Amino acid sequence: MFQSLRLSMAWLHTWFGLVLGYVLMICFFFGSLSVFDREIDRWAIPETRFAPQTMPSYDRMLAAIFPRIEPEAEELDAARARVGGPLPAELPVMNWSAYTTHRDPVLALFAEFAVTNNPNDPYDHVHGHVTVDPRSGAVLPHDRLKIGSEFFYPMHYSLHLHWKNLGYWIVGLAALAMLAALVSGVVIHRKLFAELFTFRPAKRTGRSVLDLHNLTGVVALPFHFVFALSGLTIFAAIYLPVGSTMLEPLAMKHAAIAAEARGLAFLPSDEKAPLASVDAMVAEAKRRWAARGMPGEVGFLHVNHVGDRNSHVSIYRAGSDRVALVGQAVHFDGPSGRVLHEEPPQAPASAINDFLTGLHLQHFEHWLLRWLYVLGGLTGCACIATGFLFFVEKRKRRHAAAGRSGARVVDALGVTAVTGMVIAALAILVANRLLPADLPHRGGWEEAAFWGAWLLAFGHAAWRTAALREARIAPAWREQCWAIAALAVLAVVLNAATTGDHLLHTVAAGQWPVAGVDLALLASAALAALAARRLRRRERAVADPAGVAGTTDTATTEAAHA
Amino acid sequence: MPDPGSKALLLLAALAASGAGLGWLALAMDVHWAQVRGAAARSASQVRTLRVLGALALSLSLALCLRADHPTIATLVWVMTLAAGALAVAFALAWRPRALALLVAWLR
Numbered sequence: 001m002f003q004s005l006r007l008s009m010a011w012l013h014t015w016f017g018l019v020l021g022y023v024l025m026i027c028f029f030f031g032s033l034s035v036f037d038r039e040i041d042r043w044a045i046p047e048t049r050f051a052p053q054t055m056p057s058y059d060r061m062l063a064a065i066f067p068r069i070e071p072e073a074e075e076l077d078a079a080r081a082r083v084g085g086p087l088p089a090e091l092p093v094m095n096w097s098a099y100t101t102h103r104d105p106v107l108a109l110f111a112e113f114a115v116t117n118n119p120n121d122p123y124d125h126v127h128g129h130v131t132v133d134p135r136s137g138a139v140l141p142h143d144r145l146k147i148g149s150e151f152f153y154p155m156h157y158s159l160h161l162h163w164k165n166l167g168y169w170i171v172g173l174a175a176l177a178m179l180a181a182l183v184s185g186v187v188i189h190r191k192l193f194a195e196l197f198t199f200r201p202a203k204r205t206g207r208s209v210l211d212l213h214n215l216t217g218v219v220a221l222p223f224h225f226v227f228a229l230s231g232l233t234i235f236a237a238i239y240l241p242v243g244s245t246m247l248e249p250l251a252m253k254h255a256a257i258a259a260e261a262r263g264l265a266f267l268p269s270d271e272k273a274p275l276a277s278v279d280a281m282v283a284e285a286k287r288r289w290a291a292r293g294m295p296g297e298v299g300f301l302h303v304n305h306v307g308d309r310n311s312h313v314s315i316y317r318a319g320s321d322r323v324a325l326v327g328q329a330v331h332f333d334g335p336s337g338r339v340l341h342e343e344p345p346q347a348p349a350s351a352i353n354d355f356l357t358g359l360h361l362q363h364f365e366h367w368l369l370r371w372l373y374v375l376g377g378l379t380g381c382a383c384i385a386t387g388f389l390f391f392v393e394k395r396k397r398r399h400a401a402a403g404r405s406g407a408r409v410v411d412a413l414g415v416t417a418v419t420g421m422v423i424a425a426l427a428i429l430v431a432n433r434l435l436p437a438d439l440p441h442r443g444g445w446e447e448a449a450f451w452g453a454w455l456l457a458f459g460h461a462a463w464r465t466a467a468l469r470e471a472r473i474a475p476a477w478r479e480q481c482w483a484i485a486a487l488a489v490l491a492v493v494l495n496a497a498t499t500g501d502h503l504l505h506t507v508a509a510g511q512w513p514v515a516g517v518d519l520a521l522l523a524s525a526a527l528a529a530l531a532a533r534r535l536r537r538r539e540r541a542v543a544d545p546a547g548v549a550g551t552t553d554t555a556t557t558e559a560a561h562a
Numbered sequence: 563m564p565d566p567g568s569k570a571l572l573l574l575a576a577l578a579a580s581g582a583g584l585g586w587l588a589l590a591m592d593v594h595w596a597q598v599r600g601a602a603a604r605s606a607s608q609v610r611t612l613r614v615l616g617a618l619a620l621s622l623s624l625a626l627c628l629r630a631d632h633p634t635i636a637t638l639v640w641v642m643t644l645a646a647g648a649l650a651v652a653f654a655l656a657w658r659p660r661a662l663a664l665l666v667a668w669l670r
Contacts, residue, residue, distance in 0.1 A: 197588045197648065199656040219648035222641050323634040359638055366635055368573050372642035379645065 009184035016177045018391055018410065021384045023159070023174040025417045028384065030156035031227070032377030033148070033425065035362065035370050036520075038103040039513035040148030044432045046499045047140070048133075049514055050105045055098065055298040056134040058278035062109065065132055065139065066096045066306075069111040075126040079115045082124065088116055094125055097302040100134075101363045102320045103513075107134045123252070145443030147428060151450070157231065168238050171231070178228040185217055192218060205538075206393040213386035216379045223376035224383070230360040233353065262341040264331055265310035273309040276337030285315040285330040288342060292328070299326040299363075309335060320365040324354040381418075388414035392468070400471035408468035412461040412476070419480035420457030422524070426487035427453030429521075433494035457483075473539045481532035488525035492518045569630045573639070576626035580640075580647035583619030585665045586612045588651050597659040599666065608669060620644070 002008035033040065042049050056062060071091060080087055091113035098109050111128045118124040131140045145151060154160060161167030186192060196218060199211045217224070237243060243251035256266040282298055289296050299318025305311040311334030316326035329343045346354065358364070362373060392411045399407040431449030435442055457480060464476035495518060496502035506515035564572065588594045590612035595604065623643060627636040654661050 194591070197584075197591075197594060197652040197655055199652045201656050215649070215652050219652070220645045223645060321635070322632055323638065355634060358634075364635060366631065366639070368577075369635065369639050369642065372639070372646060375646055375649075376642060379649065 006188055009187040013181055013184040013188055014391065017181045017384075017387050020174040020177040021387055022413060022417045023170055024178055025381060025384045026159065026421065027156050027171055027174060027231075028377050028380035029421055029425075030152045032374050032381070034153040034156055035373045035377065036513075036516065037146075037148030037153045038101075039516055040152065041146040041150075042105070042513040043495065043517040044147040044429070045140075045144050046501070047144075048106050049499075049501065049511060050135070052103055052105050053100070053107070053134040055100055055282070055301060056107065056137070058282070058301065060279075061132075061134070061137045062098060062301075063275075063278070065130065065137060066109060066111065066303075067093075068139065069096075069109060069128040069130050071111075071113050071126045071128045075128075079118075079124065079126050082121070083115065083118045085117075091115060091126065093306045095302060095304045096306055097300065099300050101299065101318060102297075102365045103363075105134075106131050106140060143441060143443050145432075145446050147432060147446065150443075151428065151447065152425070157235070165238060168235055172235060172239050175228045175231045179225065182217070182221060182225055182228070186221075189214060189218070206390065209386050209389045209393060213383055213390055216383040216386065220376050220379040220383075223373075224380055226356075227360060227376070227380075230356040233356050234360060262331060264312050264340060265305065267310070268305040268308040269310040271309040272307055273311065273335040275303070275307075275311060275313070275334050276332075278303075278313055281313055281330075281332040281337055282315055284332075284339065285317075288330055289317050289328055294321075294328065296320070296328075303334070305334070311335065312340060319358060319363060323358040323364060324351075325358050325361055325363050327354070385414070385418045388418070396468055397471045400469055405469075408465050408474075411468055411474050412458075412465040415461035415465065415474065415476045415480060416454070416458040419477060419484060420454055420461060422484050422528075423457045423480060423487060424450045424454035426484065426491055426521075429491045430487055430494060433491065433498050472542055473535065475539065478532045478535040478539065481528045481535065484528035485525040485532065488521040488528070492521050564630060572626050572630040576623045576630070576640070577643050577646065579619045579623035579626060580643040581650050582665060583616045583623060584644065584647040584651045585616075585654075585662055586619060587616035588655065589662065589666055590616065594655055594662075597655055598662045604669065612666070 002011065076087065094112040094114050096109070096111050098107055100107050109130050109132060112125045113128065115121075115124040115126060130142070131146075132138065133140060151160075157168065157171050158165075159167035159170060161170070189195075195211075195214060197215075199208070199215050201208050201211075203211070232239065259266040278301075282301075285298070286295070294317070296317040297320070298315055299320075300314075300316035302314040302316075303311065304314070313332045313334055314329050315332070317328040319325050319327055327343070327346075330339060331341045331343075332338065333340050362370065388410060392407045392414065396407040396411075399405070428446050428450040431446045435445055439445060460480065461474075461476045464479060465474040467474050492503070495514070501511065501514050503515060503518050505511075506518065589598060590609050624636075624640045627640040627643070630636065631639060651662070
């Protein structure tokens, strides 16, 4: 089909990169924002702007809050559909859990409820969750959208397309394409090492854009590769669901044997029994961690078979100083409080899996690495965006001459995926500060602002790329850069006006989550304005080649996703 | 584990060592040498010196990362400092090539 390996790889790289590049752009951009998801949550929910807290007392606080958790309404609807009729009036609680990290002021509590009347699935269950203020035990309102951890973060792996998990599948395919694009990119790159540090902004657009594409692709190659790969392994159970389909009986048997081997009951006994002091168990777990030379705080606390004689409590150490999320679990018998099992060091396979998962989900305490991840993610965005620009640059004259619209379509989608996406992300922040505090379904309106803004950006991009018909630079890029600058400044101003937490105050008080978001917004505004001005010069130079020449629009690609 | 203050210093030093190491490796290449020092000639042994210096600085950076953090985190930090350093060197070469002359100020 192709004359050489290089040509076939070039074809693969171009077309898979183009089609799935739009999805990858979303993954990398919202993935980068997810590095600071907790901080964005603090910005979006001003009531939670206080210092991170450790896991509060179970006996004195959590024991009273867990029983108040209700199953989510939409999960109940889905369960009714699975059962094909009404559910029992009361769904029995299966387990409770609490998860916190060194960046969480508020604590998320989770519960699983058994759906007892599904004839096809004896293990059918639904979930519920609440968020509490661990200082007082107050339950926070349910409809305040955590924009960072509940919107941007799921966006980067599910695209918020939940029908039949379609979003997960598209993202998985994109991650696979990313791996293929990286390998094929290395094959078609003629001078990987000789041009490792090469970026020539003064050369013509096609050359300088390709330089930047190669540079950003190669220097962060390990990052790109490992994140695409670990993203796939994290959702391996969705992509290869043998454990819940063909091999479900075997998987269940395995889980049962694994539990028995630890002395943990796999099933409840149906005999009631109260829970011993969990605080005493936490103290014992901490003592054991310290004895192993790794003192730490509780990251994850899990009560299985709630209220049953077979109940057990598992206490996991927070992995703040390690890559793995949590670990070193100690399991206790619920009614007696005695230790059932202390997890030994892991076998290599599960240690590697935990390492890959942990490096991707990054709940460790390391601010430099966090920022380096943002840099890696934005480098990925720059790489993808320059890929689009190069595609258009290479074809626009030919397509304009032939009266074809291919380059224009790609450019319009590129504007939507690059600057349009940033506009949407800023629009949800602006909406968050503008909508009335007591608006019902406030979170839903915030999400509507996000999708609405993105749709508007798409419309604008489709309209303002008409210049491609004459092989000129589309003004859509420049205009959306100005929109980014304006919206980012507006978000900072609105935060100051509605909460009083302006930068002078937050920096002086050391409120870095809020100050950091504000500063990042201002930096994005500055970069977007710079990019817009450069684009203006470029557009004039193209319209009047005799005039100013030799300026660069390469700053655009970076500015666009800062 | 070192205390937070010295940990920050170690990491800062690791970043600097990665940047300098990649800078030296870049300057061992003829095009980049020309960008920084113009037509000034250099000997083959000087090129070798630059390569060795670059490799040593990158190893030093890894050692500093390992001093600062648990090995699992340290390796991630080190790989990412390489990415950051390479970007910094490439952008410096593009926009402020003379700034890299500092790295070879001792070479006549």
